[in-house]
Amino acid sequence: SQQGEEDPQALSIQEGENATMNCSYKTSINNLQWYRQNSGRGLVHLILIRSNEREKHSGRLRVTLDTSKKSSSLLITASRAADTASYFCATGGGFAGNTGKLIFGQGTTLQVKP
C-alpha cells in the first residue's frame, strides 16, 4: 500500500499564482521528501524535511510538516510555466538499521498556464 497520498490529484493555476499540494502518510517517519517529475522523465529531488522540523524553505518552495496529523504541504510561490510537472511526496527508510524502503504517493499534477 502507498505510504503517501497527495491531494489534489490535479491543479491548474495561472502564472504568478501560488500552488499548494498536500501529502498525508500513515506510519511514523523520520523525514519526508518532495520530488518533481517532468512528463516521461525520472524524478528529481526538491526538498527534505526531518520529523523534528516544522517548516523548511528552498527558493520559491516552502514545505511544512505536521507529524501529529501525519501530513505535509508543498507551497510553490509565484509559479512559472516551467513549474508544470507532477509532484510527489516520499517517505520511508533512513532509520538506524536501514530498512531501505522509499515509498511514493500518487502525486499531484500541476499545470501553470502562461
Next chain:
Amino acid sequence: SQTIHQWPATLVQPVGSPLSLECTVEGTSNPNLYWYRQAAGRGLQLLFYSVGIGQISSEVPQNLSASRPQDRQFILSSKKLLLSDSGFYLCAWRVTGRGAEAFFGQGTRLTVV
C-alpha cells in the same frame, strides 16, 4: 560525481518474451537500489529494493524478479512478459543512512504487445 544509467529508454516486447532491464550507478559505493513502476498518470509503485549485493526485497507479488550481481548493478527481469507488465520503469539509488535523497534514472518505457 555520481551518475545513474538506465537502459533502454523505450522497449516494445511481445507477450511471453523475456525481459532484462539494467541499471548501473557510478561514483558511489554500497547504495540502496530501487526499481519502481509507474502507470500512466499515476504514482510510483515500489517493486524491489536492495540494501546490498544479493539482498533483494520484493514489495509486490508479480511476474518480475530483480537481482543485484554487483554493488552498483541492479537488474529487473521477467521470464515471460504479460500485457499488464507495460509501464514506465524507473531505477533509483540513494546512499544508506538517515534521510538521503534518491537519484533517478531517466526511465524505460516498456510496451508489451
